Amino acid sequence: xxxxxxxxxxxxxxxxxxxxxxxxxxxxxxxxxxxxxxxxxxxxxxxxxxxxxxxxxxxxxxxxxxxxxxxxxxxxxxxxxxxxxxxxxxxxxxxxxxxxxxxxxxxxxxxxxxxxxxxxxxxxxxxxxxxxxxxxxxxxxxxxxxxxxxxxxxxxxxxxxxxxxxxxxxxxxxxxxxxxxxxxxxxxxxxxxxxxxxxxxxxxxxxxxxxxxxxxxxxxxxxxxxxxxxxxxxxxxxxxxxxxxxxxxxxxxxxxxxxxxxxxxxxxxxxxxxxxxxxxxxxxxxxxxxxxxxxxxxxxxxxxxxxxxxxxxxxxxxxxxxxxxxxxxxxxxxxxxxxxxxxxx
Amino acid sequence: xxxxxxxxxxxxxxxxxxxxxxxxxxxxxxxxxxxxxxxxxxxxxxxxxxxxxxxxxxxxxxxxxxxxxxxxxxxxxxxxxxxxxxxxxxxxxxxxxxxxxxxxxxxxxxxxxxxxxxxxxxxxxxxxxxxxxxxxxxxxxxxxxxxxxxxxxxxxxxxxxxxxxxxxxxxxxxxxxxxxxxxxxxxxxxxxxxxxxxxxxxxxxxxxxxxxxxxxxxxxxxxxxxxxxxxxxxxxxxxxxxxxxxxxxxxxxxxxxxxxxxxxxxxxxxxxxxxxxxxxxxxxxxxxxxxxxxxxxxxxxxxxxxxxxxxxxxxxxxxxxxxxxxxxxxxxxxxxxxxxxxxxx
DNA sequence: ATGAAAGCGCTAACAC
DNA sequence: GTGTTAGCGCTTTCAT
Numbered sequence: 001x002x003x004x005x006x007x008x009x010x011x012x013x014x015x016x017x018x019x020x021x022x023x024x025x026x027x028x029x030x031x032x033x034x035x036x037x038x039x040x041x042x043x044x045x046x047x048x049x050x051x052x053x054x055x056x057x058x059x060x061x062x063x064x065x066x067x068x069x070x071x072x073x074x075x076x077x078x079x080x081x082x083x084x085x086x087x088x089x090x091x092x093x094x095x096x097x098x099x100x101x102x103x104x105x106x107x108x109x110x111x112x113x114x115x116x117x118x119x120x121x122x123x124x125x126x127x128x129x130x131x132x133x134x135x136x137x138x139x140x141x142x143x144x145x146x147x148x149x150x151x152x153x154x155x156x157x158x159x160x161x162x163x164x165x166x167x168x169x170x171x172x173x174x175x176x177x178x179x180x181x182x183x184x185x186x187x188x189x190x191x192x193x194x195x196x197x198x199x200x201x202x203x204x205x206x207x208x209x210x211x212x213x214x215x216x217x218x219x220x221x222x223x224x225x226x227x228x229x230x231x232x233x234x235x236x237x238x239x240x241x242x243x244x245x246x247x248x249x250x251x252x253x254x255x256x257x258x259x260x261x262x263x264x265x266x267x268x269x270x271x272x273x274x275x276x277x278x279x280x281x282x283x284x285x286x287x288x289x290x291x292x293x294x295x296x297x298x299x300x301x302x303x304x305x306x307x308x309x310x311x312x313x314x315x316x317x318x319x320x321x322x323x324x325x326x327x328x329x330x331x332x333x334x335x336x337x338x339x340x341x342x343x344x345x
Numbered sequence: 346x347x348x349x350x351x352x353x354x355x356x357x358x359x360x361x362x363x364x365x366x367x368x369x370x371x372x373x374x375x376x377x378x379x380x381x382x383x384x385x386x387x388x389x390x391x392x393x394x395x396x397x398x399x400x401x402x403x404x405x406x407x408x409x410x411x412x413x414x415x416x417x418x419x420x421x422x423x424x425x426x427x428x429x430x431x432x433x434x435x436x437x438x439x440x441x442x443x444x445x446x447x448x449x450x451x452x453x454x455x456x457x458x459x460x461x462x463x464x465x466x467x468x469x470x471x472x473x474x475x476x477x478x479x480x481x482x483x484x485x486x487x488x489x490x491x492x493x494x495x496x497x498x499x500x501x502x503x504x505x506x507x508x509x510x511x512x513x514x515x516x517x518x519x520x521x522x523x524x525x526x527x528x529x530x531x532x533x534x535x536x537x538x539x540x541x542x543x544x545x546x547x548x549x550x551x552x553x554x555x556x557x558x559x560x561x562x563x564x565x566x567x568x569x570x571x572x573x574x575x576x577x578x579x580x581x582x583x584x585x586x587x588x589x590x591x592x593x594x595x596x597x598x599x600x601x602x603x604x605x606x607x608x609x610x611x612x613x614x615x616x617x618x619x620x621x622x623x624x625x626x627x628x629x630x631x632x633x634x635x636x637x638x639x640x641x642x643x644x645x646x647x648x649x650x651x652x653x654x655x656x657x658x659x660x661x662x663x664x665x666x667x668x669x670x671x672x673x674x675x676x677x678x679x680x681x682x683x684x685x686x687x688x689x690x
Numbered sequence: 691a692t693g694a695a696a697g698c699g700c701t702a703a704c705a706c
Numbered sequence: 707g708t709g710t711t712a713g714c715g716c717t718t719t720c721a722t
Contacts, residue, residue: 009715018693018694020694032691036692047704054403054468058717078628084425088422088450103432118702123699222579229632232633285574287629288607364699396699401699402702405701691720695719696719701714703712
């Protein structure tokens, strides 16, 4: 059980120097002799002392912490493979620089706004990440107005309005998926969109459409859903009810795709014999559904790390390191196969 | 864009009072006239002022923040429905008292230990949650030695060594599952355990075993796995390779159960006709696999809220509110059915 | 190279 | 009731 809190004064006394000398050593600043430095470090180690983040935050006017606000409906919260991985990546970038992550999980827009306000007003964090960007999103401006540094995570090509962006190439994955289906002979390729309004939803739809056009395929039917299982099932029934149902469906995420397989199976439609299905995310369950899901995998952890490094650099007004983000992967499993209905391409 | 940071002094000046008056008002302490209070609140609102968490933390020697360390192997990270829901629940309990959550995601034990040390040494948080408790876990003692307040989240009956515990009744869910299978006529009911060493893994196994004994059923075969899909599949093959394979398998979580269905299907064994499968967690995908998964659902969000309220009370040395935790639910779907092999009970 | 001292913005004794 | 003032533990300028 620790006695009274040991402070910089104790360390200074033990090392026979002034408090500023100790401070200098712990901030990698010149002006302390090698001998003194040695004694100081020894004293600190003996006493088990480490600068108090509280006191430091006050005197430096920086908390050495950044914030992340997660807005998610309960249903989607534990579904989304994004946040856990993103946070794990963020952590890697943050601990390397001794930063902490302050998290808020909020249910709606009002609470979300309040969370950013609190971050700024209470000076709890120096900067924040912004994810789940929507089309015409006003939050970047609002956050900047609060005086917080900001790094936006958005798909490539999204309108960022001058903000610092870590972009992920959603389009590349979709293009590979469409090419894969095309090479299997499909030419009626539908798309089930995620929740409308998100730049991700849009980016994926656009890539689907453009790739079909490039390949000279007809722009297949598209249904708007909401990233949930129920929504994916509903959309699938809608597509299969069409007079001319698609032979392949590309879904905005894995959850909808898996629900889609289930919906098709219920109708007696076999996957992949009668219908090919492609997801997006590669959730851990994807290899274990029946049939195993063909899907797009992105390296979310690496975005997290890149975003964290960039935000820290921004906060410290330093040059952000240029990070090389690994490319998307396309994972072919059992849910896609050749068409039977039509001649191969 | 905000000008210079507004401080308590500005508010005091504008309201024509002293700083302490302002401080008193913002800490709900008596000793300020109604009139003064009104002027102070008005002034604060005009200036958009709010006490700085930084300064407050220093002078109160409390940060008004609590910490959560998540240790997870990459593979399991986005698989586990627990943490997102738990965090959402924690948030509810925390924001109500204006506390923040500081999060660390770590890959291994060494880093985990370092995270708690940093929490304490840097005085970043006032208390922490401890999850994923292992049998004979030394962390409660270590954390207490660091001077951090602690709330442990563990299944009922786990040895807590005097710590404050929010307990969830894993056993109740398992008992209902076994009774359900028994009522369907199964009497060879196997169990696939999660990763060894965790109190959850143990609690679930024990409940399975005790319930079988109560029902006069033979203690079926049990295989230790690791909560992963691959592990679940492997365990399933092992059980089905037995000279006398079980007619039902109870898995330690949904991911293993779903992988188990997949493994069985691959061998031409139909679920639920030839084999009944029960999971644990009720992940969002559970209703959408084929066949839909029968499983145990716990209200993780409510534990999070209870844990947060308890930790805040602990930190503030107040009486913890007694929280009523909702009971487990058992969700019957399509992956369980009557035995064909043997006579019904 | 080293030390003294003035903040950082708030809380809480204490005196008025 | 209300104002004054001394911390909280560190950083950082400025003499020495």
